[in-house]
Amino acid sequence: MGTNEKIGIKDSFDQLQERLKGSKDSFGRLMREVVNTGVCTHCSACVATCEFIEWDLLTEKPKLIGKCNGCGVCYSQCPRTITVPRDLIGRYQAAYISKSLIPEIKGQDGGVVTALLLYLLDKKLIDCAIATGKSSEEPWKPEVKIVTTREELLKTSGSIYSHSQTLIGLLDAIKQGNRSIGFVGTPCNIDAIYKMWKAPFGLVHMFMRANILAIGLFCMDSFSYEGLKSFLKTHKLTMNAIEKMTIKKGKMQFIQKSGEILEVSVHDLDRYRSSSCQYCTDLTSENADISVGSVGSPDGYSTILARTGIGLEVLLDAAEAGYIELQPMPRGKLKWVLNLARMKKAQLYTLRRRRRYTLGFEEPIPSHPPGGELVEATGEIKDTDTIIKQAAARQKTVKFSGLNLLFNQKEIEFRVINNSGSSLENVTVKISHITEFFEDHKWFTTVNVWYPFEELEFSYPRVQENAENEYLCEIKDPLGTLFTRKIDIKKLLAKLEKERQSK
Ligand SMILES: Cc1cc2nc3c(=O)[nH]c(=O)nc-3n(C[C@H](O)[C@H](O)[C@H](O)COP(=O)(O)OP(=O)(O)OC[C@H]3O[C@@H](n4cnc5c(N)ncnc54)[C@H](O)[C@@H]3O)c2cc1C
Ligand code: SF4
Ligand code: SF4
Ligand code: SF4
Structure with missing residues (x-):
């Protein structure tokens, strides 16, 4: 490479660094989102871009060899990152911060969705609205409603964090003869409308002539209704006791009618999360006419994206008619929407396949691991330096990714992840209880194939529930030990107690 070419790249690099100032997209982020998730x-491109990155032939990963200033240039070149605003939140014409000006509306955030529907009904611009309210028989169970009056509409404000069968409501409304419909739904609901209405073989498009104004909610996740119910039960609460649910900054709040608030990390609800949400990459209802969410706005306000011409017109008219207050969204605030949208798009990469094993300590101890006898490594002869480096790299192949006590602290749950970037075969996992110097209640299981970046989850009943013993976890493959870790119950109990107190 000639000197001029080198200078050319350096100049462009410096200019780009300047343009990306404040992006916080460091090499660490590239590793976290792309390399460590196995989508590299x-x-x-990252290596070619920055003098502080080199390609590590041993691990087959990019490696930092200098001080990263977090400029984001490498992150912006990587084919696997999503950096352009339109790719993150879709096309839109204007962004606003807004709230309802109708005093009776008690919305989830700004009450804007309900105020817009009220405006459309009052002005007879729609025949009905399709919204979601709570079932009268089962509190907080979502129930789709065909709404034609103010009274009915006011009962549908607020968010219910479970899937609602909104499309049944839409088709019923069309069958009943409604031709102009205001529809509210999550991004996946809006996608269904988009397909039924706009796609060549969409049912609504082909056979039913209806005009739909699609108001899409922002949405990061939803949970199974029964799951939320049983989660609350573990906190000695019923759905009936809950006045409002909110999700903000990774925390879910259950606000009780008594005024008390149960706040938990959204991750604590992972097991109740709807499976579809793990594969979902649309935060902001990209196919809607108007999108509404809470991120980016202060409490009591909603963030609005006007996407289509009709969407923008409805918003401006509703503001002029005194139903909503509308302020242009400052650029700095939109950053929060983009950040959350990026998290959602990237979650498809970070999605971890997980298999779960429950280990019963009554199992007989086999004379050798079911995966077969451990065998000597064969293959080419390598120099000592390479062997040492490879052995060190192998020790990092498996990582601990979680440790907890479940079911009234009777079971130890731990998670391990294959961090190597390639499949591991005939892996044996051994867990044993340590008393004094002896291991007893040993348990083996074999994993025939452990896929790259797949998480394995094990639960193992504590041998003596009240004793604060240690347990030993050892993971091997036919080439030798991949991982050993002592689980100290005393330390774990102290950590869990500390976490509980800090909540
Ligand atoms: C499952 C879910 C997840 C969400 N996640 C996020 C998020 O991660 N980040 C974010 O910024 N915003 C999220 N939102 C949107 C946010 O909670 C508010 O709905 C939005 O800000 C509008 O508030 P508002 O006060 O203007 O609406 P309101 O005037 O209170 O009206 C809310 C509207 O939502 C409808 N609705 C309620 N529950 C459902 C449901 N399950 N399915 C379909 N429609 C429903 C109601 O019918 C009503 O019309 C989520 C909403 C839902 C339903
Ligand atoms: S200095 Fe910039 S380009 Fe280099 S590794 Fe860090 S973020 Fe990437
Ligand atoms: S730029 Fe290429 S090599 Fe670097 S992390 Fe992205 S995909 Fe991997
Ligand atoms: S995360 Fe996606 S799939 Fe799940 S409710 Fe929201 S829009 Fe639907």
Whole structure:
């Protein structure tokens, strides 16, 4: 490479660094989102971009060899990152911060969705609205409603964090002869409308002539209704006791009618999360006419994206008619929407396949691991330095990714992840209880194939529930030990107690 070419790249790099100032997209983020999740294509664009990155032949990953200033240039070149606003939140014409000006509306955030529907009904611009309210028989169970009056509408404000069968409501409304419909739904609901209405073989498009104004909610996740119910039960609460649910900054709040608040990390609800949400990449209802969410706005306000011409017109008219207050969204605030949208798009990469094993300590101890006898490594002869480096790299192949006590602290749950980037075969996992110097209640299981970045989850009943013993976890493959870790119940109990107190 000639000197001029080098200078050319350096100049462009410096200019780009200047343009990306404040992006916080460091090499660490690239590793976290792309490399450690196994979606790196080994293209080396990051290496070619920055003098502080080199390609590590041993681990087959990019490696930092200098001080990263977090400029984001490498992150912006990587084919696997999503950096352009339109790719994150879709096309829109204007962004606003807004709230309802109708005093009776008690919305989830700004009450804007309900105020817009009220405006459309009052002005007879729609025949009905399709919204979601709570079932009268089962509190907090979502129930789709065909709404034609103010009284009915006011009962549908607020968010219910479970899937609602909104499309049944839409088709019923069309069958009943409604031709102009205001529809509210999550991004996945809006996608269904988009397909039924706009796609060549969409049912609504082909056979039913209806005009729909699609108001899409922002949505990061939803949970199974029964799951939320049983989660609350573990906190000695019923659905009936809950006045409002909110999700903000990774925390879910259950606000009780008594005024008390149960706040938990959204991750604590992972097991109740609807499976579809793990595969969902649309935060902001990209196919809606108007999108509404809470992120980016202060409490009591909603963030609005006007996407289509009709969407923008409805918003401006509703503001002029005194139903909503509308302020242009400052650029700095939109950053929060983009950040959350990026998290959602990237979650498809960070999605971890997980298999779960429950280990019964009554199992007989086999004379050798079911995966077969451990065998000597065969293959080419390598120099000592390479062997030492490879052995060190193998020790990092498996990582601990979680440790907890479940079911009234009777079971130890731990998670391990194959961090190597390639499949591991005939892996044996051994867990044993340590008393004094002896291991007893040993348990083996074999994993035939452990896929790259797949998480394995094990639960193992504590041998003596009240004793604060240690347990030993050992993971091997036919080439030798991949991982050993002592689980100290005393330390774990102290950590869990500390976490409980800090909540
Ligand atoms: C499952 C879910 C997840 C969400 N996640 C996020 C998030 O991560 N980040 C974010 O910024 N905003 C999120 N929102 C949107 C946010 O909670 C508010 O709905 C939005 O800000 C509008 O508030 P508002 O006060 O203007 O609406 P309101 O005037 O209170 O009206 C809310 C409207 O939502 C409808 N609705 C309620 N529950 C459902 C449901 N399950 N399915 C379909 N429609 C429903 C109601 O019918 C009503 O019309 C989520 C909403 C839902 C339903
Ligand atoms: S300094 Fe180099 S490694 Fe760090 S973010 Fe910038 S380009 Fe990437
Ligand atoms: S630019 Fe992205 S995909 Fe290419 S090697 Fe670097 S991390 Fe991997
Ligand atoms: S996260 Fe996606 S799939 Fe789940 S409710 Fe929201 S829009 Fe639907």
